Amino acid sequence: MIWLTWRQFRTQTLVAAALLAAAAVYLLITGTQLRHSYSADLITCHSSSAEYTCAGLLNGLESDYNGTLDLFELLVLAAPGLVGIFWGAPLIAGELERGTHYMTWNQSVTRTRWLAVKLTAIALASIAAAGIISLLMTWWASPLDTMSGNRFGTQAFNARNVVPLGYAAFAFALGVTLGLLLRRTLPAMAATLAIFIAVQLVVTVLVRPNVMPAIVTTVPINQTTMSQALRFDRAREVTGPVTIDLPAPPGSWNLSQTPALNSAGQPIQTSEILTCWNQMISRGPVAIKGSGNAPFAPLGACLAPLNLHVNVTYQPADRYWPLQWIETALYAVLAALLAAFCFRRIRRLG
Incomplete structure (x- = not known):
């Protein structure tokens, strides 16, 4: 055979x-x-x-x-x-x-x-x-x-x-x-x-x-974390959500992220970040680029006092x-x- x-x-x-x-x-x-x-x-x-x-x-x-x-x-x-x-x-x-x-x-x-x-x-x-x-x-x-x-x-x-x-x-x-x-x-x-x-x-x-089972972690929005942000999206409507792509821990598998949340865990509206956004835009391209080639770091520094965060769900690298x-x-x-x-x-x- x-x-x-x-x-x-x-x-x-x-x-x-x-x-x-x-x-x-x-x-x-x-x-x-x-x-x-x-x-x-x-x-x-x-x-x-x-x-x-x-x-x-x-x-x-x-x-x-x-x-x-x-x-x-x-x-x-x-x-x-x-x-x-x-x-x-x-x-x-x-x-x-x-x-x-x-x-x-x-x-x-x-x-x-x-x-x-x-x-x-x-x-x-x-x-x-x-x-x-x-x-x-x-x-x-x-x-x-x-x-x-x-x-x-x-x-x-x-x-x-x-x-x-x-x-x-x-x-x-x-x-x-x-x-x-x-x-x-x-x-x-x-x-x-x-x-x-x-x-x-x-x-x-x-x-x-x-x-x-995936791990869920809370990532605060500040100058350090926003310097690593991959994307920042705000809705055209002032009542729309704010989406920020923050990296999960190195080498991990990022499964999902929530929109930007306030201290009560509720999604914030675009109107709440417009002041910081306009300040960053008004500084021009050099200011937007920021130190370390991190374009959103100045925006993170401005948003830090608002105590915002993003919940990231991921599988760790190990x-x-x-x-x-x-x-x-x-x-x-x-x-x-x-x-x-x-x-x-x-x-x-x-």
């Missing part, structure tokens, strides 16, 4: 191996260049007292490699789905369409052994392929991830470390299950893609932010790996349940 499985899937395996080899060569070469540039820029930053020089160098480095980063992140994200479509869905559906399963079962090979060998061999190949491309992507992107500090971003989280292995196992098992149920390769491939994308969206949007392992385990359990269903179903297949 092992030899037969290899014969049936050697073309797909060799194509995948060739693609992985090409990707590995490219990522190793460009990754080495990226690390050299990153180290050189850090040396320049440390030898210069101007903050804007360091920021400009690192931003330029990110811009140079963002295209490659996006391309390979999409490749890693697509790999599990492609495994489910081209390896999982045809595994049983193709045999059922051609009727070749009868020949195998009539040669003293039981249905469960037939399925066990196919599932184990191709599943291991699927997980290995996802693991290799994920490992390469994680190594290649580590300098850029260090600069951005955004390991929890959807693309970054889904394309790094161990979660792609869980995605690949689930996508493969899903494809096999749908091929067994639908008995037609093309419908099984289409259904695999649709369901896999739907499950990933549900897990990413609804499950991941809530699988561990939960990155627990969330990675929990999500991987979730997809592994789903894959195991689908595999168990396949073994149950194959016994009753006519």
Whole structure:
């Protein structure tokens, strides 16, 4: 059975191996260049007292490699789905369409052994392929991830470390299950893609932010915190809310923020900050820029006596790996349940 499985899937395996080899060569070469540039820029930053020089160098480095980063992140994200479509869905559906399963079962090979060998061999190949491309992507992107500090971003989280292995196992098992149920390769491939994308969206949007209890912290609005503000929005209407994007603790996952609140916890109105806003605008571009290249620091100094604050809900940085392992385990359990269903179903297949 092992030899037969290899014969049936050697073309797909060799194509995948060739693609992985090409990707590995490219990522190793460009990754080495990226690390050299990153180290050189850090040396320049440390030898210069101007903050804007360091920021400009690192931003330029990110811009140079963002295209490659996006391309390979999409490749890693697509790999599990492609495994489910081209390896999982045809595994049983193709045999059922051609009727070749009868020949195998009539040669003293039981249905469960037939399925066990196919599932184990191709599943291991699927997980290995996802693991290799994920490992390469994680190594290649580590300098850029260090600069951005955004390991929890959807693309970054889904394309790094161990979660792609869980995605690949689930996508493969899903494809096999749908091929067994639908008995037609093309419908099984289409259904695999649709369901896999739907499950990933549900897990990413609804499950991941809530699988561990989030932390809520109160951040006061003053010169220090406003110097780190990413955005300040005030409504055109004087009765509208005031929205300020303040960063969560370094490396954490910022889930949500409230509008600016007063000491009683009630949203303030735009009319309450207009005096400070107009004072900042009246000082001109130099005053707005503020010290340390923080455009909203003067506004924060003016607002400090009002005792305003923002409630920030976040997942701390040290939960990155627990969330990675929990999500991987979730997809592994789903894959195991689908595999168990396949073994149950194959016994009753006519």
